[in-house]
Amino acid sequence: MVPVLAVSTFGWLILAVVWIALAFWPARVADRKGHSFFGYFIFSIFFFPAALIVAYMVRPRTAGA
Numbered sequence: 001m002v003p004v005l006a007v008s009t010f011g012w013l014i015l016a017v018v019w020i021a022l023a024f025w026p027a028r029v030a031d032r033k034g035h036s037f038f039g040y041f042i043f044s045i046f047f048f049p050a051a052l053i054v055a056y057m058v059r060p061r062t063a064g065a
Contacts, residue, residue: 022048026055034061 007015026048027041035058044051 026051029055030058033058
Protein backbone atom coordinates (compact mmCIF):
# COMPACT_ATOMS: atom_id res chain seq x y z
CA MET A 1 0.00 0.00 0.00
CA VAL A 2 1.08 3.52 -0.75
CA PRO A 3 0.89 5.93 2.18
CA VAL A 4 -1.24 9.01 1.60
CA LEU A 5 -0.18 12.36 2.99
CA ALA A 6 -3.13 14.29 4.29
CA VAL A 7 -2.54 18.02 4.55
CA SER A 8 -5.25 20.44 5.54
CA THR A 9 -6.10 23.57 3.63
CA PHE A 10 -4.46 25.56 6.41
CA GLY A 11 -1.26 23.56 5.92
CA TRP A 12 -1.20 24.39 2.20
CA LEU A 13 -1.83 28.05 2.98
CA ILE A 14 1.13 28.14 5.38
CA LEU A 15 3.32 26.41 2.78
CA ALA A 16 2.31 28.97 0.14
CA VAL A 17 3.03 31.90 2.47
CA VAL A 18 6.47 30.52 3.32
CA TRP A 19 7.18 29.87 -0.38
CA ILE A 20 6.26 33.45 -1.34
CA ALA A 21 8.22 34.88 1.60
CA LEU A 22 11.34 32.98 0.55
CA ALA A 23 10.96 34.28 -3.01
CA PHE A 24 11.60 37.80 -1.72
CA TRP A 25 15.18 36.92 -0.69
CA PRO A 26 16.78 36.68 -4.17
CA ALA A 27 14.56 39.50 -5.41
CA ARG A 28 15.86 41.87 -2.71
CA VAL A 29 19.47 40.87 -3.37
CA ALA A 30 19.06 41.55 -7.10
CA ASP A 31 17.22 44.82 -6.42
CA ARG A 32 20.09 46.06 -4.24
CA LYS A 33 22.43 45.38 -7.16
CA GLY A 34 20.25 47.39 -9.56
CA HIS A 35 18.42 44.54 -11.29
CA SER A 36 14.70 43.91 -11.69
CA PHE A 37 13.00 43.08 -8.40
CA PHE A 38 9.88 41.73 -10.13
CA GLY A 39 11.86 39.64 -12.61
CA TYR A 40 13.91 37.97 -9.92
CA PHE A 41 10.81 37.52 -7.76
CA ILE A 42 9.04 35.55 -10.50
CA PHE A 43 12.26 33.66 -11.25
CA SER A 44 12.64 32.71 -7.59
CA ILE A 45 9.04 31.55 -7.24
CA PHE A 46 9.67 28.84 -9.83
CA PHE A 47 13.42 28.20 -9.40
CA PHE A 48 14.38 29.41 -5.91
CA PRO A 49 17.84 27.78 -5.58
CA ALA A 50 18.94 28.92 -9.05
CA ALA A 51 17.56 32.44 -8.51
CA LEU A 52 19.40 32.76 -5.20
CA ILE A 53 22.70 31.71 -6.76
CA VAL A 54 22.25 33.97 -9.78
CA ALA A 55 21.25 36.94 -7.61
CA TYR A 56 24.45 36.65 -5.58
CA MET A 57 26.64 35.97 -8.62
CA VAL A 58 25.37 38.75 -10.90
CA ARG A 59 27.43 41.91 -11.05
CA PRO A 60 25.96 45.19 -9.79
CA ARG A 61 24.82 47.63 -12.45
CA THR A 62 26.74 50.89 -12.38
CA ALA A 63 25.72 54.33 -13.59
CA GLY A 64 28.75 54.56 -15.88
CA ALA A 65 28.31 51.24 -17.67
